[in-house]
Amino acid sequence: MSQDSIRVERAALEAGREDNRVLAVMRSSVGRNAGLVIALLLLCVVGAVTAGDRFASTANALTILRLAATIGVVSIGMTFVIIGGGIDLSVGAIVALSSVWCTTLATQDMAASSGWLLMVLVALLVGAGCGLVNGLVISYGKVAPFMATLAMLASARGLAEIISDKKTQIVKVDGFAEFFTGKLLGVDVSIWLFALVAVVGWVLLNRTTFGRRTVAVGGNPEAARLAGIDVRRHTIYLYVLLGVCCGIAAIMLVARTTTGSSTHGNLYELDAIAAVVIGGTLLTGGRGTIVGTILGVLIFMTLTNIFTLNNRTFSEQSLLKGVIIVAAVLLQQRLASRSNT
Amino acid sequence: MSHPEAGVLLRMTGIVKDFPGVRALDGVDLDVRAGEVHCLLGQNGAGKSTLIKVLSGFHQPDGGTIEWEGEETSLSSPAKAIERGVATIYQELDLVPHLDVTENIFLGHEVSAGGFTQRGRARQQVRELLGRLGHPEIASTRLLGSLSPAAQQIVSMARALSHDTKLLILDEPSAVLDQEEVGNLFRVIRGLTAEGVAVVYISHRLEEIREIGDRITVLKDGRTVATGLPVADTPTAELIRLMTGRSIEYVFPPRPETPAADARPVLEVRDLGLAGVFSKVDLTVHAGEIVGVAGLVGAGRSEIIETVYGARRASTGTVSVDGKRVRRGSVTAAVRAGMGLAPEERKSQGLLLDEAVYRNVTVSSMTRFARFGFLDRGEERRRAEELTTGLDVRPTGVTRAVRTLSGGNQQKVVLARWLMRDCRVLLLDEPTRGVDVGARTEIYQLVRSLADRGVAVVVVSSEVEEVLGLADRVVVVREGRVVHESAATAIDEAKVLDLVMEGKVPA
Numbered sequence: 127m128s129q130d131s132i133r134v135e136r137a138a139l140e141a142g143r144e145d146n147r148v149l150a151v152m153r154s155s156v157g158r159n160a161g162l163v164i165a166l167l168l169l170c171v172v173g174a175v176t177a178g179d180r181f182a183s184t185a186n187a188l189t190i191l192r193l194a195a196t197i198g199v200v201s202i203g204m205t206f207v208i209i210g211g212g213i214d215l216s217v218g219a220i221v222a223l224s225s226v227w228c229t230t231l232a233t234q235d236m237a238a239s240s241g242w243l244l245m246v247l248v249a250l251l252v253g254a255g256c257g258l259v260n261g262l263v264i265s266y267g268k269v270a271p272f273m274a275t276l277a278m279l280a281s282a283r284g285l286a287e288i289i290s291d292k293k294t295q296i297v298k299v300d301g302f303a304e305f306f307t308g309k310l311l312g313v314d315v316s317i318w319l320f321a322l323v324a325v326v327g328w329v330l331l332n333r334t335t336f337g338r339r340t341v342a343v344g345g346n347p348e349a350a351r352l353a354g355i356d357v358r359r360h361t362i363y364l365y366v367l368l369g370v371c372c373g374i375a376a377i378m379l380v381a382r383t384t385t386g387s388s389t390h391g392n393l394y395e396l397d398a399i400a401a402v403v404i405g406g407t408l409l410t411g412g413r414g415t416i417v418g419t420i421l422g423v424l425i426f427m428t429l430t431n432i433f434t435l436n437n438r439t440f441s442e443q444s445l446l447k448g449v450i451i452v453a454a455v456l457l458q459q460r461l462a463s464r465s466n467t
Numbered sequence: 468m469s470h471p472e473a474g475v476l477l478r479m480t481g482i483v484k485d486f487p488g489v490r491a492l493d494g495v496d497l498d499v500r501a502g503e504v505h506c507l508l509g510q511n512g513a514g515k516s517t518l519i520k521v522l523s524g525f526h527q528p529d530g531g532t533i534e535w536e537g538e539e540t541s542l543s544s545p546a547k548a549i550e551r552g553v554a555t556i557y558q559e560l561d562l563v564p565h566l567d568v569t570e571n572i573f574l575g576h577e578v579s580a581g582g583f584t585q586r587g588r589a590r591q592q593v594r595e596l597l598g599r600l601g602h603p604e605i606a607s608t609r610l611l612g613s614l615s616p617a618a619q620q621i622v623s624m625a626r627a628l629s630h631d632t633k634l635l636i637l638d639e640p641s642a643v644l645d646q647e648e649v650g651n652l653f654r655v656i657r658g659l660t661a662e663g664v665a666v667v668y669i670s671h672r673l674e675e676i677r678e679i680g681d682r683i684t685v686l687k688d689g690r691t692v693a694t695g696l697p698v699a700d701t702p703t704a705e706l707i708r709l710m711t712g713r714s715i716e717y718v719f720p721p722r723p724e725t726p727a728a729d730a731r732p733v734l735e736v737r738d739l740g741l742a743g744v745f746s747k748v749d750l751t752v753h754a755g756e757i758v759g760v761a762g763l764v765g766a767g768r769s770e771i772i773e774t775v776y777g778a779r780r781a782s783t784g785t786v787s788v789d790g791k792r793v794r795r796g797s798v799t800a801a802v803r804a805g806m807g808l809a810p811e812e813r814k815s816q817g818l819l820l821d822e823a824v825y826r827n828v829t830v831s832s833m834t835r836f837a838r839f840g841f842l843d844r845g846e847e848r849r850r851a852e853e854l855t856t857g858l859d860v861r862p863t864g865v866t867r868a869v870r871t872l873s874g875g876n877q878q879k880v881v882l883a884r885w886l887m888r889d890c891r892v893l894l895l896d897e898p899t900r901g902v903d904v905g906a907r908t909e910i911y912q913l914v915r916s917l918a919d920r921g922v923a924v925v926v927v928s929s930e931v932e933e934v935l936g937l938a939d940r941v942v943v944v945r946e947g948r949v950v951h952e953s954a955a956t957a958i959d960e961a962k963v964l965d966l967v968m969e970g971k972v973p974a
Contacts, residue, residue: 135884155482215738321619329841333835333841333843334837334840334842335833335834335840336840338826338830338833339833341819341822342819342822342830345819345820345821345822346815346818346820348815348816349810349816349817349818349819350817350830351778351798352778352798352800352804352810352816352817353830353831353884354798354801354831355801355830356799381766407542412821439507458573
């Protein structure tokens with residue numbers, strides 16, 4: 127090999143870098159999130175034009191945020207799992223099981239004497255337990271995340287139906303629903319809770335060893351393993367984290383509806399995964415942002431809100447959601463394939 | 468067996484092939500006659516694989532001419548090469564394990580009529596092909612995955628012959644076979660050459676070449692250094708001289724004057740084994756010592772250090788660092804004990820390519836910069852900056868993605884990672900693969916300076932010169948066994964080559 131050929135190669139590389147600057151901005155998380163903000167603003171314009179003051183009001187903004195809070199908490203947990211190279215299809219079922227378990231007669235009896243925090247604790251533990259099972263089966267059983275969580279989807283909802291006997295369980299414990307549906311500084315407690323989870327999620331992903339390991343495990347599991355990271359254990363942590371998020375979502379849902387039910391959380395997996403992907407997180411793992419996911423959730427919920435205000439059907443919403451998801455993934459693949467050349 | 472009177476089937480003249488930053492072939496001449504077994508010899512990296520890929524239409528040469536049956540031609544695609552009659556059987560067999568023998572043989576050119584496959588007719592043809600290869604016992608309906616590697620190879624050859632093949636290229640076909648199976652393979656090859664098929668045979672094993680070959684072409688550093696040597700009259704010493712004579716000299720750092728073997732042992736490996744791959748490996752590396760491991764691809768070199776590192780779970784034996792046993796099969800335990808690995812496949816096993824340089828450097832020592840899990844990113848970046856500047860990683864800037872660095876600089880990032888951890892034992896697998904000539908010397912000096920600081924270093928390399936030049940002590944492995952151990956100065960390249968290829972030192 128001659129020195130000349132090395133020089134030519136270097137020059138070519140540098141020239142290529144210049145060309146890619148525009149693409150690089152599009153690929154960078156800041157650039158992508160700016161795109162999402164623009165999309166959200168456009169959506170708001172559409173809402174204001176089609177529904178007028180019914181859309182552009184503080185009350186409606188809070189309605190959107192209230193809806194976004196539940197799915198948002200799940201989506202933030204899902205962001206970690208997907209960045210870590212996994213997927214979880216069982217989130218909706220885990221939400222259902224948590225909601226049922228924390229509202230059984232036995233739980234409520236105990237909560238009536240020891241305080242409603244017990245219900246919160248039960249919901250979180252059930253979520254964490256399901257996540258732990260997912261994580262163990264995936265890490266140590268070496269079952270594909272898709273399969274393991276699909277099985278959990280079936281089992282958790284099945285168990286929820288058995289426990290509740292397919293009946294809606296009404297919350298009778300004082301204070302529980304009142305606390306979570308109450309307001310603080312004019313904003314719902316559930317929205318504050320979503321904000322808190324979002325901030326904790328952002329710090330966890332961007333400022334801690336946990337977040338750094340998540341990115342490494344998802345980006346290149348083999349390199350992470352050979353660098354000394356315990357990939358299997360970390361994977362378990364990720365699914366437990368998401369399970370806990372499902373527990374929090376279940377609490378919000380139970381408080382809002384004052385019921386626990388085996389039908390709660392239906393299709394949450396679709397909404398959460400879609401929000402994460404629209405938010406720019408790579409489905410192959412290794413890259414993603416919390417801010418992107420939050421924007422993804424807001425876009426989805428604003429869209430739902432506009433449809434509802436304009437008396438459009440749920441079926442029409444589903445149709446459009448599907449189209450948006452495919453468009454987001456296509457865009458993502460386009461950008462990813464260019465970055466590899 | 469040789470057919471000197473037969474016409475020339477293929478003549479390649481002055482073939483040049485450039486890859487970004489590397490000239491893989493730099494003037495290769497090769498002529499192959501119908502009905503002969505033409506052996507291709509050369510060390511790893513000599514250009515054999517690239518040459519085969521040019522021949523089978525995967526790569527287009529950047530210079531030189533190819534004549535096929537006396538007419539100049541171009542092999543512009545694999546399909547074109549197959550059409551001309553060139554069939555290649557790679558080391559990694561490219562068959563589909565879930566399909567049966569017949570389906571594999573006719574994959575891509577199914578026997579059909581009007582869009583419907585004609586399975587009966589296909590099976591009949593397969594039986595004829597397998598019979599012609601002397602293996603009628605392989606059932607045409609067997610699932611490929613259920614066959615032995617040797618039988619799979621026969622199926623691969625049957626597939627080659629299902630086209631009208633005039634030139635068959637075999638890339639280290641004996642690597643997966645035992646003694647008896649090699650005998651069978653040779654019978655098949657003799658049968659084919661008797662029918663006038665030419666065979667290009669690649670192998671590291673000289674004894675095989677002696678048995679089956681007619682003529683030899685030797686490649687070195689992308690050039691033909693000798694072509695058309697008759698197998699019968701060329702002494703082994705001459706072949707080894709041709710393979711090893713160097714055009715590029717690397718500069719290796721001087722060894723320390725006090726032999727490191729007197730220092731205390733840091734890494735002690737006892738009776739290490741991995742079922743079916745290697746066994747009874749003993750290895751002691753002292754503080755400040757570099758031990759080189761030489762051997763062919765597939766001899767178990769990489770597997771040995773990956774097992775030492777816990778990336779593969781040993782079936783027997785122990786590994787200790789500073790006298791303390793390391794838990795078997797756990798990389799985490801190995802890293803905690805003070806080991807570090809620069810893996811063979813740097814990009815896929817070593818680096819987080821899209822991540823910043825500093826994150827790649829600190830990934831194994833993150834907890835050092837964390838309090839209650841929160842990272843002090845300023846300190847993290849500062850320490851990484853210090854290290855990479857010290858190692859002269861170019862271009863500078865620890866926030867750039869590792870992907871944008873050259874191979875040599877990427878390797879420095881991997882080394883910086885273990886420097887950051889103050890590791891006690893450094894395992895290097897092919898440390899200069901994909902590293903350009905200038906940067907190699909820097910890597911060598913870096914490795915030596917690490918050893919001088921008291922690190923115990925193990926270097927695995929398929930380049931014998933690198934092992935001999937860099938290491939204090941050399942271990943030669945062949946077929947999963949340590950066959951030789953001595954001071955690096957007590958053995959030369961020719962002897963090592965002889966050991967890895969024939970397993971004994973010539974008198």
